[in-house]
Amino acid sequence: MDRLAISGVVLALVAVIGGYAIEGGGISALFHFPAFIIVIGGSFGAVMLQTPSTYFVQGLKMFGSVWHKKPLDFKYAQHMIAHWADVSRQKGFLALEDGINENDDPFVRKGLGLLVDGVESDVLRTSLELDIELDSDRQYRSARIYDALGGYSPTIGIIGAVLGLIQAMANIDDPSALGHGIATAFVATIYGVGGANLFFIPVAQKLQSQIDNEVLYREMIVEGLLCAANGENPNSIERKLEAYSRVAV
Template sequence: MDKLSIAGLLLAILAVIGGFVIEGGALITLFHFPAFLIVFGGTIGAVMLQSPASQFQRGLLMSKWVFATPVYDVDEGIERISHWANEARQNGFLALENEAIAESDTFINKGLNLLVDGAESEVIRDALDIELTLEREHLLKSARIFDSMGGYSPTIGIIGAVLGLIQAMANIKDPTSLGNGIATAFVATIYGVGFANLLFIPVAEKLKAVVYQQMLYKEMLIEGILSIANGENPRSIELKLSSYRK
């Protein structure tokens, strides 16, 4: 679990709610289901409308990375590449066939199979670069659904505010209904701005940061596999890839 992300979310929520309570506000007034339904439901619906199904579903699945951030161990990656380089240097590229068969990561599997097949380094680079580029685009587009949520949420909060005021004006002679309408108006605005700035936009930025980290790790793998294909010394490969530790 990413403790920093959890702490950040809790701090943001507690700071807003705590400040409201300190100023004398009643906490219960911030909980208003109709306003929540308008803002959250309207935002999700708008993003579903604009997004292809696969992109939307992938984005939702990626959201778990906010609190369970994938770890890309550069040191372990360099160690694996160094092992492959030693195997290829001592026993030839065919010695990597068993490594390729046992590899569950499709990206690494593809790179090792290209080495085993004796592909030229340029062919390997082109094949892996294309896969990397496409994967980056798919993941970033999916992460951007939360950017879209952050854009729609404040606007839909305004819609909720207008609906609340319409209700309030329609029942101006009924103090109870008037109060409910005004509550919906103001709370919907808070929900719209709050969801955008405390949840949707930070989630989008966190997911994009994870994607860039993953792509950097895979760029290191490409560089290592190409170095093996070019017959470079395993020690030289390890020194070259050590820059990725920064």
């Protein structure tokens, strides 16, 4: 569980709502279901229109990793690569077949499989880097739905404000209906701007940071496997790969 992410959302909401309450505002006035439907429904509808279904569904599935994502163990991966390098130097690359079956990461299994098959270093690098590029591109495209939501929601909030004012003007002789329309107008704007800057855009940035970290992890795997393919000393490989840990998040 990412406590920092959860704390950030709570702090943002407490700061905004608490500040409003301190100024004497009624908190109940901020909860307006029609304004919520206009902003959230309109924003998601616009994003669904512009996004291919595959990326949209994948983006929704990625949402859970904002709050709970298993960290990548760079240190353990460095140790394992050094171990594989040691085994391959002593027994040959065919001895790494057991490592393929024991590892649950498809990317690592593919890399070890290429080593066992005895492919050239250039082929190994090209094949694995292509996998990194295509997979990260797919993930970035999926994560961008939250950037898009952050872009659309303020504008949809303005649409909600205009609709509320239209309702207010149409019932200008009815004080209760007039107040209801004005409330919709202002609350819709709050939902649009607040949703974008307190939630959608931060979620997009968090997901992109996680993808960057995964790309870094896989680049380390590629570099380590290439070193093993070239017969480098296992201890030297592990020391070389330590640099990746220092920039990992």
